[in-house]
Amino acid sequence: MSSTLSGTMGGAMSVTAAVQVRDLGKTFTLHNQGGAELAVLHGVSLEVRRGECVALDGPSGAGKSTLLKCIYGNYRTTQGSLIVGEGENAIDLATASARQQMAMRRTTVGYVSQFLRAIPRVSALDIVAEPLMEDANGDPDKLVAARRAAETLLLRLRIPVRLWSVPPATFSGGEQQRINIARGLIRPRPVLLLDEPTASLDADNRITVTAMINEAREQGAAIIGIFHDQRVRDSVATRVVNMADFK
Amino acid sequence: MSEQDQPILRVEALSKRYGDRLAVDQVSFDLWPGEVLAVVGESGSGKTTLLNCASARLLPDSGRVDFLTRHEGVVDVYRLSEAARRLLARTDWGYVHQNPADGLRMDVSAGANVGERLMALGERHYGRIRQEATQWLSRVEMQEDRIDESPATFSGGMRQRLQIARNLVTRPRLVFMDEPTSGLDVSVQAKLLDLLRTLTHQLHLASVIVTHDLAVARLLAHRMMVMKDGRVVEQGLTDQVLDDPQHPYTQLLVSSVLQP
Ligand SMILES: Nc1ncnc2c1ncn2[C@@H]1O[C@H](COP(=O)(O)OP(=O)(O)OP(=O)(O)O)[C@@H](O)[C@H]1O
Ligand SMILES: [Mg+2]
Numbered sequence: 236m237s238s239t240l241s242g243t244m245g246g247a248m249s250v251t252a253a254v255q256v257r258d259l260g261k262t263f264t265l266h267n268q269g270g271a272e273l274a275v276l277h278g279v280s281l282e283v284r285r286g287e288c289v290a291l292d293g294p295s296g297a298g299k300s301t302l303l304k305c306i307y308g309n310y311r312t313t314q315g316s317l318i319v320g321e322g323e324n325a326i327d328l329a330t331a332s333a334r335q336q337m338a339m340r341r342t343t344v345g346y347v348s349q350f351l352r353a354i355p356r357v358s359a360l361d362i363v364a365e366p367l368m369e370d371a372n373g374d375p376d377k378l379v380a381a382r383r384a385a386e387t388l389l390l391r392l393r394i395p396v397r398l399w400s401v402p403p404a405t406f407s408g409g410e411q412q413r414i415n416i417a418r419g420l421i422r423p424r425p426v427l428l429l430d431e432p433t434a435s436l437d438a439d440n441r442i443t444v445t446a447m448i449n450e451a452r453e454q455g456a457a458i459i460g461i462f463h464d465q466r467v468r469d470s471v472a473t474r475v476v477n478m479a480d481f482k
Numbered sequence: 483m484s485e486q487d488q489p490i491l492r493v494e495a496l497s498k499r500y501g502d503r504l505a506v507d508q509v510s511f512d513l514w515p516g517e518v519l520a521v522v523g524e525s526g527s528g529k530t531t532l533l534n535c536a537s538a539r540l541l542p543d544s545g546r547v548d549f550l551t552r553h554e555g556v557v558d559v560y561r562l563s564e565a566a567r568r569l570l571a572r573t574d575w576g577y578v579h580q581n582p583a584d585g586l587r588m589d590v591s592a593g594a595n596v597g598e599r600l601m602a603l604g605e606r607h608y609g610r611i612r613q614e615a616t617q618w619l620s621r622v623e624m625q626e627d628r629i630d631e632s633p634a635t636f637s638g639g640m641r642q643r644l645q646i647a648r649n650l651v652t653r654p655r656l657v658f659m660d661e662p663t664s665g666l667d668v669s670v671q672a673k674l675l676d677l678l679r680t681l682t683h684q685l686h687l688a689s690v691i692v693t694h695d696l697a698v699a700r701l702l703a704h705r706m707m708v709m710k711d712g713r714v715v716e717q718g719l720t721d722q723v724l725d726d727p728q729h730p731y732t733q734l735l736v737s738s739v740l741q742p
Contacts, residue, residue: 266730267737310726333705333719356676
């Protein structure tokens with residue numbers, strides 16, 4: 236794998252994959268249900284390069300969200316390997332230490348979950364700015380820049396200014412989803428995972444988010460997403476992968 | 483190696499027995515600078531005993547605790563002299579008790595409580611001590627004009643803030659906390675959690691937090707460790723352990739609460 240591209244966005248595009256999933260398996264063992272085993276993923280192999288946007292397709296319960304969660308390291312895999320990142324930053328999540336996984340989330344993989352997990356008492360603006368503020372290491376200029384970047388995103392996503400200082404717990408579904416998207420996109424990362432990012436959005440915001448996804452891809456992100464909305468999928472996906480193909 | 487490449491605390495095979503009961507059984511973990519580790523488990527699982535052994539407040543039967551000092555590299559905490567260990571505990575470490583009365587001196591003013599650790603470091607200038615104390619009171623969102631009052635007159639939430647200020651005034655790099663928010667009203671608890679979250683970020687504090695509240699772990703910790711009968715049964719990134727628990731005990735714990 237090329238090491239010159241690690242951690243950089245834009246510029247020359249990589250010829251190696253930013254995500255390499257090989258023969259991945261995920262089985263949930265429900266110990267409190269008599270040890271029932273739920274084999275959700277089996278034999279999943281997938282390579283995604285920078286500049287690609289892969290849409291995961293398949294019926295409800297097929298394991299689409301589970302696959303994204305495995306790639307983010309939110310769920311642990313039970314089989315196979317899952318290599319994320321390029322060059323020096325590449326790690327196999329199946330064997331990586333907690334510390335490596337935390338570094339991976341900071342430098343390599345962004346994840347927009349289906350629902351926002353609000354943090355009590357933290358304003359919408361700060362929730363969005365937080366990924367950049369973590370990088371600022373207390374540098375006041377960078378903290379200001381982080382807030383600016385958050386404001387720009389909130390404006391673009393049509394979040395009314397009066398809501399910026401309010402914790403999003405009381406926001407509408409669509410507002411929360413836009414906060415979540417802004418938080419996920421504020422810090423460009425080489426790999427982006429999107430779980431139904433437009434499900435609760437109106438037409439205008441859907442178009443905006445579609446444009447933002449395409450911009451991230453054009454800037455060199457490798458994107459894997461779940462897009463139930465056919466129009467959104469058609470306008471962002473460069474490839475569609477059906478979960479049934481893995482079985 | 484730079485500081486970032488080494489754990490600030492390394493606990494190795496700590497064990498502690500009470501009579502014929504093993505309260506802590508061969509527990510090991512690393513903690514990195516700026517990292518928050520939550521230790522969860524039911525009462526009696528050995529969380530506090532582990533915390534006390536790791537923070538040199540309780541002599542373990544076996545095992546080892548290494549700490550990365552500011553200037554002298556890694557020290558084996560239990561091989562330090564008693565005096566050196568106490569100095570460490572009063573300067574580079576903090577310890578926040580569940581009951582603030584255990585961590586405060588109730589017979590002196592709020593300002594004196596905060597200033598005490600500075601005096602232990604040799605600061606004798608009254609004006610400077612008072613100024614620092616004032617700053618820390620405001621940093622923990624307490625009214626500065628209460629500096630001369632005794633903590634005995636404070637509410638539970640204010641006492642806990644004061645205890646935190648008292649610990650942080652020497653700019654420790656590692657803070658041990660035992661159920662820092664339990665025993666407080668829900669709204670007071672939320673504010674205190676917010677404060678702890680902000681301070682650990684801003685001060686790049688490494689912290690071991692014992693809690694039985696999974697929501698507290700979710701909010702504050704990067705990593706978590708689940709204890710049962712003195713042993714660590716599961717550990718990992720906080721969201722991993724909470725969203726995809728592997729061990730039967732962790733699954734039971736997670737499924738017993740509403741949306742941790
Ligand atoms: N943490 C978990 N513990 C146990 N089972 C789980 C867990 N997460 C997911 N599952 C199970 O895995 C299966 C796949 O779920 P997943 O959410 O990945 O489906 P999906 O393809 O995203 O569906 P949808 O289109 O409805 O969102 C389901 O049967 C679900 O119940
Ligand atoms: Mg799903």
